[in-house]
Structure formats: structure tokens, C-alpha cells
Amino acid sequence: MQDTIVTVHGRLVADPEVCVGRSGQPYAKFRIASTPRRPVAGQPGAFEDGDTAFYTVYAFRNLGANVVKSFSRGEPVVVLGRLRVREFQREDKSYGTSVNIDANVAGHDLNWGQAVYEKVAKPSYGSGDRMDDAFSGEEEPSRYGDAETDDYLLAERPSDSAPLQESEALAESAEAAA
Numbered sequence: 001m002q003d004t005i006v007t008v009h010g011r012l013v014a015d016p017e018v019c020v021g022r023s024g025q026p027y028a029k030f031r032i033a034s035t036p037r038r039p040v041a042g043q044p045g046a047f048e049d050g051d052t053a054f055y056t057v058y059a060f061r062n063l064g065a066n067v068v069k070s071f072s073r074g075e076p077v078v079v080l081g082r083l084r085v086r087e088f089q090r091e092d093k094s095y096g097t098s099v100n101i102d103a104n105v106a107g108h109d110l111n112w113g114q115a116v117y118e119k120v121a122k123p124s125y126g127s128g129d130r131m132d133d134a135f136s137g138e139e140e141p142s143r144y145g146d147a148e149t150d151d152y153l154l155a156e157r158p159s160d161s162a163p164l165q166e167s168e169a170l171a172e173s174a175e176a177a178a
Contacts, residue, residue: 004083006101008055009109010034015073016059028064031056032077057081059103066120067106076109 016030036050057079059067071077081103088096108115 005080005104006083007078007080008032008034008101009076009078010053010055012071012073012075012077013054016068016071018064018068025060026064027061028059028067029056030059030067030071032079053099055079055099055101057101057103057106059106063103063106067103070108071106076112078105078107078109079103080105 010032013031013033016028018026019029020026032055033052034055035052037047038050040046040048058064079101081101084100084102086098086100088098090096
């Protein structure tokens with residue numbers, strides 16, 4: 001089976017909600033409305049709205065925790081993920097279709113505003129709630145910037161030279177300034 005990967009941009013219909021799956025793991029669920037705008041023929045600078053499509057987006061693990069903390073109703077977002085179209089039967093025996101996206105990536109649409117990136121050591125769905133246990137792995141704040149354990153600082157440079165340790169980089173910049 002081949003997955004269909006889509007990128008959708010739109011606005012959040014409501015604040016993301018935290019749900020708990022059958023396995024007991026939390027995830028984030030939110031809906032976005034996407035309305036295409038098309039130029040009006042023969043009227044430069046004029047646009048018309050197309051039909052609005054609604055998508056239910058599911059975000060798991062760290063992405064879900066960060067979505068809950070970062071997104072709010074009405075904000076413009078961009079989502080990239082696997083498209084899932086499902087047919088269901090309503091109580092009145094009629095059929096409907098739901099269009100869902102399992103998000104791989106989600107973020108704010110910077111055409112409409114600015115964002116400030118904040119790296120978090122241990123994403124969580126809330127402070128001290130039972131869902132924080134889903135991220136009960138080793139806390140890592142002490143690793144960031146540690147020249148002996150930080151994967152980024154230990155990675156080889158493209159020239160295959162050894163990476164500069166933070167203290168060496170500071171010493172070199174001090175020598176250059178002197």
C-alpha cells in the first residue's frame with residue numbers, strides 16, 4: 001500500500017485536544033480549515049475564496065506534546081503528513097467521509113506572523129498530569145551543550161576534521177580578537 005503524503009495549510013478551528021489511545025499513550029488531535037484563494041480572471045489584485053475543506057489532524061509523541069503547547073484556535077498552521085480518508089455510517093444510516101492527516105510535521109504559517117523557536121528537553125502534554133508519564137524517558141537538559149555527550153557537538157564536520165569543543169572555539173575567537 002502506498003501512502004499519500006500531503007501538505008495542508010489553514011487555520012485551527014479549535015484548540016488542540018489531548019486524547020489517549022487504546023495503548024494508553026497520549027496524542028494531540030486538532031481540526032484545521034483550509035480555504036484556497038484564486039485570482040479573479042480579468043481583475044488584477046482581486047481574489048475569490050474556493051470551497052473550505054476541513055481536516056482532522058493527529059499528532060503523536062513529541063510532536064503531539066509540542067502541538068498542544070504551541071497551537072491555539074484561529075492560528076494559521078502548516079501540516080505535512082499521511083492522508084487517511086475513511087467512510088463511516090451515521091446513526092440515521094447515511095454515510096459520511098472523514099479526511100484525516102497523521103502529522104509528521106506541523107508548525108505555524110509564517111506568512112501571517114512571526115514565531116520564536118524554543119527547544120524543550122522533555123516535551124509533555126501538561127505539568128504533572130498522568131500523561132507526562134508517556135515521556136518518562138531520561139531527561140536530557142544536562143546533555144545539551146556538553147562537549148562529551150551532545151550528539152551535535154560530537155558529529156564530524158563535512159571536512160572530516162574533529163569538531164571544535166566549546167572551550168576551544170571560545171579560545172580561538174579570543175585569540176582572533178586580540
